[in-house]
Structure formats: C-alpha cells, structure tokens
Amino acid sequence: MAQExxxxxxxxxEGTTTGLNHRKMLMWAFLGSDCMFFxxxxxxxxxxxxxxxxxxxxxxxxxxxxxxISTFVLLMSSMSMVLxxxxxxxxxxxxxxxxMVSTAIMGATFIGFQVYEFSSFANHHVxxxxxxxxxxxxxxxxxxxxxxASGEAHAESHEGLKPQTNLFGTTFYTLTGFxxxxxxxxxxxxxxxxxxxxxxxxxxPEKNLDVDLAALYWHFVDVVWIVIFTVVYLFGVFPGx
Amino acid sequence: xxxxxxxxxxxxxxTAGQYFRIAVILCAITAVEVGIFYLEFxxxxxxxxLFTLSAFKFALVAMYYMHLKFDHKLxxxxxxxxxxxxxxxxxxxxxxxxxxx
Numbered sequence: 001m002a003q004e005x006x007x008x009x010x011x012x013x014e015g016t017t018t019g020l021n022h023r024k025m026l027m028w029a030f031l032g033s034d035c036m037f038f039x040x041x042x043x044x045x046x047x048x049x050x051x052x053x054x055x056x057x058x059x060x061x062x063x064x065x066x067x068x069i070s071t072f073v074l075l076m077s078s079m080s081m082v083l084x085x086x087x088x089x090x091x092x093x094x095x096x097x098x099x100m101v102s103t104a105i106m107g108a109t110f111i112g113f114q115v116y117e118f119s120s121f122a123n124h125h126v127x128x129x130x131x132x133x134x135x136x137x138x139x140x141x142x143x144x145x146x147x148x149a150s151g152e153a154h155a156e157s158h159e160g161l162k163p164q165t166n167l168f169g170t171t172f173y174t175l176t177g178f179x180x181x182x183x184x185x186x187x188x189x190x191x192x193x194x195x196x197x198x199x200x201x202x203x204x205p206e207k208n209l210d211v212d213l214a215a216l217y218w219h220f221v222d223v224v225w226i227v228i229f230t231v232v233y234l235f236g237v238f239p240g241x
Numbered sequence: 242x243x244x245x246x247x248x249x250x251x252x253x254x255x256t257a258g259q260y261f262r263i264a265v266i267l268c269a270i271t272a273v274e275v276g277i278f279y280l281e282f283x284x285x286x287x288x289x290x291l292f293t294l295s296a297f298k299f300a301l302v303a304m305y306y307m308h309l310k311f312d313h314k315l316x317x318x319x320x321x322x323x324x325x326x327x328x329x330x331x332x333x334x335x336x337x338x339x340x341x342x
Contacts, residue, residue, distance in 0.1 A: 020313055028316045032323025039327025043334040068275045072268060079264035082306045086257055219306045223299050229271075230295035234278050238287060 027213045031220045034182075038224050041178060042231060045171040049236070052166035055139025058236035061121045061161050070113035071229045074183075077106035078222040081190075085215045091205045093197065100194045103218065107187045114180045118173070121161040128155045172232065179228060182221045189214050254311055263305050270294050 084099030130148035147155020163173040197203040274294050304310040309317045
C-alpha cells in the first residue's frame with residue numbers, strides 16, 4: 001500500500017557520531033536558546049510591571065476576549081501544522097499542501113489580530129464623565145483629576161500606548177513584537193516549503209526533515225504564546241498581580 | 242489496516258485523530274483559563290491555577306506536537322535545559338529587582 005508508506009523518523013540512526021541527525025539537534029539547540037531569549041524578555045516585562053509612572057496600563061488597553069480568539073487561532077495552526085507533517089509522512093501530498101496553506105493562513109490571521117491590537121493600543125482613547133465618573137482605573141483617575149478640575153463635563157485623553165509612552169509600552173511591544181516577528185518568519189518558511197513541494201523530489205515522504213524542522217519552529221512559537229497569554233495578558237489585567 | 246494505525250505503527254507518532262483530540266483539549270483549557278479569569282472570588286488563587294493550566298498546555302504541545310515524547314531523549318534534555326535556564330533567569334531577575342518583596 002503505497003499510500004501508507006512509512007517515513008523515517010529523523011533523529012535516530014543517522015550515521016553520525018551521536019546517532020542523531022545533526023540538523024535536528026541544531027534545531028533543538030536553537031529552540032533551547034530561544035527559550036532563554038524569550039525568558040529574558042518576559043523577565044524584563046515582569047520586572048517593570050507596575051512601575052510605569054503614567055498610563056495607559058494593561059487594565060486600560062487589554063481586550064481579553066479578542067486576545068483569546070487570536071490564541072485559539074494560533075493553537076489551531078499548531079494542529080494544522082502537525083496534520084501537514086502527518087499527511088506528508090503518509091505520502092498524501094494534496095493533504096500536506098492543504099494543511100500547510102491553512103497553517104500559513106491561521107498564522108497570518110494571528111498577525112492580523114496583533115496588528116489590530118497594536119493599532120488600537122496606539123490610538124487608545126479615554127473619555128471620563130466628570131459628573132458621574134463611576135469606577136475608574138488609576139489612569140482614568142489621573143485623567144479625571146487633570147481634566148475635571150476646571151468644571152468640564154468630560155475629560156479625555158488621546159495619548160494612546162506607544163513603545164515610548166511608558167515602561168509597560170516599551171516592554172510589552174518588545175516582547176510581543178519579537179514574538180510576532182517569529183510568527184512572520186514562520187509564515188515565510190511555511191510558504192517556501194509549500195512552493196518547494198511543487199518541485200519534484202525536493203519534499204517527499206522520505207525527505208521530510210525540512211518540514212519536520214519548520215514544524216518544530218512553528219510549535220515553539222505556539223508554546224511561547226501560551227506563556228505570553230497567561231503571564232502578560234491574564235496576569236496583566238489581574239489587579240493582585 | 243487503516244492509514245492512522247499504519248502511521249502509528251511505523252513512526253511511533255500519534256494519529257491525526259489523536260492530534261485533533263489534543264487540539265480540543267488545548268482549546269478547552271484556554272476556554273477554562275479565560276473563564277477562571279472572570280471568577281473574581283478566586284482572588285490570588287487565580288495565579289497558581291492559571292500558571293498550572295498554562296504549564297499543562299505547554300507540556301501537551303511540546304510532548305505531542307513537537308514529538309518530544311516519541312523522539313530521542315537528548316532532544317528533550319536540550320530543550321528542557323534551555324527552558325530551565327530561562328526559568329532561572331526570570332526567577333533571579335525578579336528576586337534581584339525585589340518583585341517578591
């Protein structure tokens with residue numbers, strides 16, 4: 001049954017001194033080092049958490065439902081990626097291409113969400129009712145104190161959150177921006193492999209290491225986002241953190 | 242012999258059905274995380290709960306989607322070494338800057 005052809009597992013019995021595939025080992029070494037890279041960025045974000053002198057702060061700008069949807073999209077792209085690899089190892093090239101395209105589309109969708117988020121943060125607009133202000137965040141209270149003192153009915157700010165606005169803006173955009181850059185690079189990688197798959201003999205069930213490495217990279221980008229979503233977004237809005 | 246069974250026998254990797262089930266679990270955990278986030282009565286318990294759920298998701302993706310559960314252990318050691326070092330960097334930086342105090 002040709003369709004059930006078994007692809008080799010890369011990483012073992014490769015005829016190297018370790019018996020492991022060197023390219024795959026290098027990929028894992030890179031992912032380990034990238035863990036430290038993102039660990040440093042997350043640590044910097046946490047160290048400066050709550051130390052911004054002025055707003056907007058996480059509670060003012062984060063939209064958890066929107067970020068939850070983008071997280072869902074990225075998780076689904078990981079499933080799509082692993083199904084692409086699975087299809088390739090079964091010599092199902094049509095399935096491989098379909099899943100690769102869907103992975104790239106979901107990755108692009110995630111980037112779209114990030115562009116929307118960055119744009120809405122940068123153009124963040126706050127309006128406070130001076131007569132019935134209700135429950136205010138620290139930043140809104142600051143706007144209330146400054147804008148309502150002269151007897152105005154409303155106080156507003158068009159400051160927005162930019163990298164230079166405060167420590168939160170700097171560390172947030174650096175961390176999520178680098179993650180977005182990783183996702184973008186991953187999309188380019190996936191599309192390159194997709195194009196190469198149309199060239200005869202370049203990507204086959206036997207020669208699947210290129211796809212395997214791209215898949216590892218893509219899943220790594222996913223696990224980094226799992227951490228960012230919890231530590232930056234959910235903890236960021238939690239008042240006790 | 243089904244294709245899924247064949248794939249599992251030959252490569253030791255999960256089947257498409259198992260990948261789908263893992264995706265469902267990942268989405269369910271994310272939904273629970275977001276749900277828990279809105280349960281204000283949990284107070285500070287929210288942090289360890291969310292942290293545990295996040296770690297579980299991380300482990301699921303690393304073990305099954307990244308195939309660490311099925312590949313050579315040296316790959317796991319290389320990745321985990323980087324992860325532990327990153328965790329140490331985060332912990333010591335937070336300690337150094339007095340975030341815990």
